[in-house]
Amino acid sequence: MNKDDKLHKLLRLKRYEHPPEEFAGEFLEKFQRRQRGELMRRSSLGLCWERLQAWMEGPRRPVFLWGAAAAYAVVMTGFWLWPKPVPDAATTMMVGTLPPQVNTQTVSTNPAVEVNVSTPAPGKRRTPAQEQEKERVIGPESPSPAPLRDL
Amino acid sequence: MTDGAFTEKEQDRLLVERSQAGDTAAFDSLVLKFTPRLYALVYNMTANREDTADVLQEVFARAYRSLRKFRGESGFHTWIHSIAVNLTLNFLKRRNRRQMISLEEMDTAVEKDSDYMELAAASDPVREAGLNELQQHLNHALQQLSEPHRAVVIMFDIQGMAHAEIGKILGTSEGTIRSRLHYAHRQLKGLLADLMN
Numbered sequence: 140m141n142k143d144d145k146l147h148k149l150l151r152l153k154r155y156e157h158p159p160e161e162f163a164g165e166f167l168e169k170f171q172r173r174q175r176g177e178l179m180r181r182s183s184l185g186l187c188w189e190r191l192q193a194w195m196e197g198p199r200r201p202v203f204l205w206g207a208a209a210a211y212a213v214v215m216t217g218f219w220l221w222p223k224p225v226p227d228a229a230t231t232m233m234v235g236t237l238p239p240q241v242n243t244q245t246v247s248t249n250p251a252v253e254v255n256v257s258t259p260a261p262g263k264r265r266t267p268a269q270e271q272e273k274e275r276v277i278g279p280e281s282p283s284p285a286p287l288r289d290l
Numbered sequence: 291m292t293d294g295a296f297t298e299k300e301q302d303r304l305l306v307e308r309s310q311a312g313d314t315a316a317f318d319s320l321v322l323k324f325t326p327r328l329y330a331l332v333y334n335m336t337a338n339r340e341d342t343a344d345v346l347q348e349v350f351a352r353a354y355r356s357l358r359k360f361r362g363e364s365g366f367h368t369w370i371h372s373i374a375v376n377l378t379l380n381f382l383k384r385r386n387r388r389q390m391i392s393l394e395e396m397d398t399a400v401e402k403d404s405d406y407m408e409l410a411a412a413s414d415p416v417r418e419a420g421l422n423e424l425q426q427h428l429n430h431a432l433q434q435l436s437e438p439h440r441a442v443v444i445m446f447d448i449q450g451m452a453h454a455e456i457g458k459i460l461g462t463s464e465g466t467i468r469s470r471l472h473y474a475h476r477q478l479k480g481l482l483a484d485l486m487n
Contacts, residue, residue: 140412142479145486148405149416150447150478153334153428155400156393163325166343170321170350174314177351 302366310358317357320366321350327367327449328374334444335378335437337391337429345381349374364458372459375441382437393429396421415485424485431481439474446471 140148302323308316328349333342353370360369400406400421410417416424432440441460445451446467453471457464479486 140408142486143475145409145413146475146478146482147447148409149424149428149482149485150443151405152396152400152403152409152424153432153448154330155397155403156333156395156425157326157397158329158333158339158394162329163322166325166346167318167321170347171314171318173347173351174354 299365299367303362306357306360306362306366309354310360317354320370324367324370328370330449331371331374331441331444332378333394334432334448335382335440336385337393337433339392339394341381341385345378346374349377352377368455368458371445372461375459379437379441391429391433393425396425413485413487415487419485427482427485431478434481435474435477439470439477442467442470443474443478 302320305316305320305323309320325346328346329342332345332349333339336342336345349370353373356373360366398421419427432443435443438460442456445456445459446453451459453464453467456467460467
C-alpha cells in the first residue's frame with residue numbers, strides 16, 4: 140500500500156463520524172418550526188406576489204406570458220392615468236351664447252370637399268344668395284328645431 | 291451514468307418540482323435525504339457539531355427561499371452542495387479564531403471496516419492508536435488545511451465525489467481541483483507522518 144492509498148483510506152474513516160440516528164428527525168422538526176416562523180413574519184401581499192412569480196416561472200409556463208402580462212399592465216395603467224375630459228364653462232358659453240361676429244363652419248360629409256357656410260350674427264338676416272347656398276349644402280331649415288340643451 | 295443514479299436524479303427532480311409548486315412535504319423529503327451528506331461536509335469543515343446544525347438550518351432555509359430560481363441545469367445535489375460550501379466558508383470567516391472543536395463519536399462499525407482492518411494490519415501506529423486518538427489526529431490534520439483545500443479533500447476523499455462535480459460545486463475548473471488536491475495531500479502526508487510510517 141503506497142502513501143497515497145494509505146492517506147485516502149485513513150481519511151475515508153471519517154465517514155464513521157456521524158450524528159446519532161435521531162438527529163435527522165429532530166433537525167427536520169426544527170427546520171419546520173423555523174420555516175413556519177418565517178412564513179408568519181411575511182406579509183400576505185408578499186406571499187401572494189411570491190406565489191404569482193412561482194406560477195409564472197413554473198416549468199410549463201411559456202415565456203411570452205410575462206410579455207403579455209407586462210403589456211396588459213402598461214395598457215391598464217395608461218387607461219387609469221389618462222386625463223378624463225371634463226366639460227368646462229368655456230364650452231357651455233360657446234354653445235349657449237354665440238359671439239356677435241359671423242362664424243364660419245365647415246360642413247361636409249365628404250372629407251375631400253370643404254364647404255364654408257357663413258352664419259350671420261344674431262339679429263341679421265341672410266341674403267337670398269346665402270339662403271340658396273345654405274339649402275344647397277345642408278337642406279331646408281327644419282320648421283321646429285330641437286331646443287338647445289345647456290350641457 | 292447508472293440506472294440507479296439516473297433514478298435518484300429523477301426522484302430529486304420530481305421532489306424539486308413539487309416543492310417549487312408549494313408542496314412543503316416534498317421539500318421535507320429533500321431535507322431528510324440530504325441532511326446526512328451535507329452534515330458530513332459541514333461537520334468536517336467546522337469540526338463542531340453545534341455549528342454544523344446551525345449552518346445546516348441556514349443551508350436548507352436558503353435553499354427553500356431560492357428554490358424557484360433553481361432551473362435544474364445542474365443537479366439538485368450539486369446546487370445544494372454549493373449553497374452549503376458557500377455558507378460554511380462564510381461562517382468560518384465570521385467564526386475566525388474562536389474555534390471550539392466538538393466531535394461526533396466514531397461509529398464502532400469502523401472496527402469492521404475493510405480499510406481500517408487493512409490499515410491496522412499494515413501499520414503499527416494505526417493499530418496502537420485507539421479509535422479516539424486516530425480521530426483526534428485526523429481532525430487536527432484536516433483543520434490545519436486552508437478552507438478551500440479542506441473542502442476539496444472532504445468532498446473527494448471522504449464523500450467520494452468526482453473532480454468534475456467538485457469543480458461544479460466550487461465554481462472552478464477540474465484542473466484547479468486536482469491541483470488543490472495534490473497540494474492538500476502533500477500537506478496531510480506531512481501532518482500524519484507518524485500514522486503513515
